[in-house]
């Protein structure tokens with residue numbers, strides 16, 4: 001019952017325009033089922049194999065979001081069903097997603113991951129690389145991917161001002177691109193905020209939060 005209560009508590013604090021992705025990585029099927037029974041329909045996972053195993057057994061009206069770093073050679077396993085890929089951080093990966101989406105006769109929605117953290121361990125495009133990529137003719141020809149927004153992770157720190165600075169820089173970039181609508185770009189999703197920082201993220205314009213431990217409890221990595 002704890003999961004249902006946590007979900008209810010978090011949902012009651014989210015503004016209407018903010019979508020909740022329940023991050024269920026490492027958690028057993030029973031936990032996801034409990035969240036599902038409470039009405040949750042969007043789940044986020046960071047490993048393609050684990051996500052696929054869960055997709056196979058859980059109800060088919062769940063939207064599966066890949067929030068982790070994606071290896072090019074594994075895209076094919078999620079291409080038949082994934083609804084949003086958050087962590088797209090290279091043109092090479094976009095091309096592979098396009099290829100696998102085409103094989104499945106789908107258009108796959110993607111978020112481009114932007115590097116905003118001051119730590120250098122996190123993946124993502126710089127603003128300059130993002131602009132260059134979106135301007136590529138080769139990009140405009142990818143008809144089986146749709147870039148629907150941006151995603152980022154802030155530095156893991158207690159320093160709220162720093163987190164705020166990082167999120168607001170992403171929001172600025174998002175606003176700059178918001179009106180760039182082409183056949184395969186329509187910027188509408190700003191995915192930022194996790195258990196520890198989602199309130200700051202929402203204050204800075206997030207439209208999608210990815211929350212795991214505050215719903216399902218701490219993860220246990222053996």
Ligand SMILES: *Cc1c(COP(=O)(O)O)cnc(C)c1O
Pocket residue numbers: 023025046067068153193194195196210211212213214
């Ligand atoms: C694990 C993860 C989350 C959720 O983290 P919590 O702190 O448990 O809410 C969000 N986003 C990404 C990219 C993650 O890998």
